[in-house]
Amino acid sequence: MSRLALNPWTPSVPGVRATQGGTASATVLSGAEVGGAPLPVWTRFLPPGHMVVREGDAGASMFVIVEGSVAVVRERGVGAPRTVAQLSAGEFFGEMTLMTDCPRTATVVTLGRTVLRELSHSGLAMAGARHGLEGPVVAMRCRERFLADAVRSSPLLATLSPDLWLQLGSALVPCSVSAGETLLARGSPGTALYILLRGRCSVFHTHLDGHTTPYPDMEEGAIFGEVSLLRGRVATATVRAATPCTLLRLERDVFRKFFWAQADFRRALVRLGLSRMNRTMALIAG
Numbered sequence: 661m662s663r664l665a666l667n668p669w670t671p672s673v674p675g676v677r678a679t680q681g682g683t684a685s686a687t688v689l690s691g692a693e694v695g696g697a698p699l700p701v702w703t704r705f706l707p708p709g710h711m712v713v714r715e716g717d718a719g720a721s722m723f724v725i726v727e728g729s730v731a732v733v734r735e736r737g738v739g740a741p742r743t744v745a746q747l748s749a750g751e752f753f754g755e756m757t758l759m760t761d762c763p764r765t766a767t768v769v770t771l772g773r774t775v776l777r778e779l780s781h782s783g784l785a786m787a788g789a790r791h792g793l794e795g796p797v798v799a800m801r802c803r804e805r806f807l808a809d810a811v812r813s814s815p816l817l818a819t820l821s822p823d824l825w826l827q828l829g830s831a832l833v834p835c836s837v838s839a840g841e842t843l844l845a846r847g848s849p850g851t852a853l854y855i856l857l858r859g860r861c862s863v864f865h866t867h868l869d870g871h872t873t874p875y876p877d878m879e880e881g882a883i884f885g886e887v888s889l890l891r892g893r894v895a896t897a898t899v900r901a902a903t904p905c906t907l908l909r910l911e912r913d914v915f916r917k918f919f920w921a922q923a924d925f926r927r928a929l930v931r932l933g934l935s936r937m938n939r940t941m942a943l944i945a946g
Contacts, residue, residue: 700783704776712768712776713754716858716904719764721778722754722798724791728774733767744812746771752793752801758784759802760834762906765809765858803829810855810908813881816928817855824925831918832908837901843884844899850888852909853929856880859905865897875939877902886929887937889915896937 703726706712713719715735725747732745732753744766747753757764758781779788788794807829811817820828832855837843844850846866856878863875863884875897878884884899889912910919919925 700780701787702778704778706770706774706776708770708772708774710770710774712770713757713764713766715764715767717764719754719757721780722752722758722784723768724752724777724779724793725749726775726777729771730768730774731771733769735767741767752791752798755798755802756805756834759799760836762834762836763858763904765906803832806832806834806857806908809857810881813857814855814883815881816883816932817881819928820925824922827918827922828910831914832910834906835909836904836906839901839903839905841901842898843901843907844888844895844897846896846898847894849892850885850895850912852911853883853885853889853915854899854910855908856882856884857906857908859901859903861905862900862902863897864900883929883932884936886933888912890926890929890933 704712706728712723712730715733727749729746729748730753731743732747733741733743735741753768754764756762758779777791779793784793784795784798788798807825810832811825843854843861858880860880861878861882861884863878865873865875867873878899885895887893888895889910892912
């Protein structure tokens with residue numbers, strides 16, 4: 661992703677100049693020219709249809725829309741690519757990756773000629789307040805978007821009350837895992853509940869003679885780990901990331917301390933656990 665920028669906080673950087681018509685041109689700057697690190701704040705002048713970030717890519721910056729608008733597109737997951745939001749001047753995106761180090765959760769494309777201000781971690785600390793982006797504001801918006809994503813993809817979570825979601829927002833921790841990483845191992849105690857936001861997980865049961873029975877893969881919106889969370893038992897199946905995955909994690913100790921008394925949440929997890937156990941027994945018997 662090229663950085664075509666005239667950085668207003670470092671106007672004397674060589675090799676970067678603004679051109680007429682609202683575009684920009686730049687030579688490639690070596691690490692030595694910028695002190696061995698990317699510029700913390702820079703402005704990007706982009707044409708219509710420009711892909712700013714791609715879903716699944718790593719990232720280390722967020723963006724403020726100065727002029728123009730962008731479309732937020734889900735390219736992966738179930739179904740065809742779809743636009744889930746449009747953002748305009750004054751709004752921001754990319755904070756979920758900046759704050760959590762998780763991969764980009766959506767693709768963002770400009771809808772017209774667009775001016776963006778791109779902020780790294782140090783840029784957010786240095787200049788974020790100029791855009792109303794102080795740390796607590798960005799952190800709160802990041803949690804809101806992760807939770808909205810989870811509710812949108814999970815029918816079970818959509819039944820919970822808004823008040824409960826506000827409480828869960830401070831307890832759920834975003835995390836990402838690589839393909840092949842084991843999240844739950846059959847026979848081992850589970851320590852957390854997981855909500856799968858991006859990616860796909862394979863699930864299987866390993867029998868005493870070593871052969872395995874595969875279960876249906878878990879797609880976005882799946883919740884797992886509830887049996888160990890509720891009953892303190894060992895995991896009844898192994899869950900392994902089939903692709904790179906982004907998840908929300910609720911630690912068992914946090915659940916026990918703050919959410920055990922939430923009857924609606926507990927009942928929803930019990931229903932999920934019973935449904936999963938019945939399906940497991942049917943698959944093993946078949």
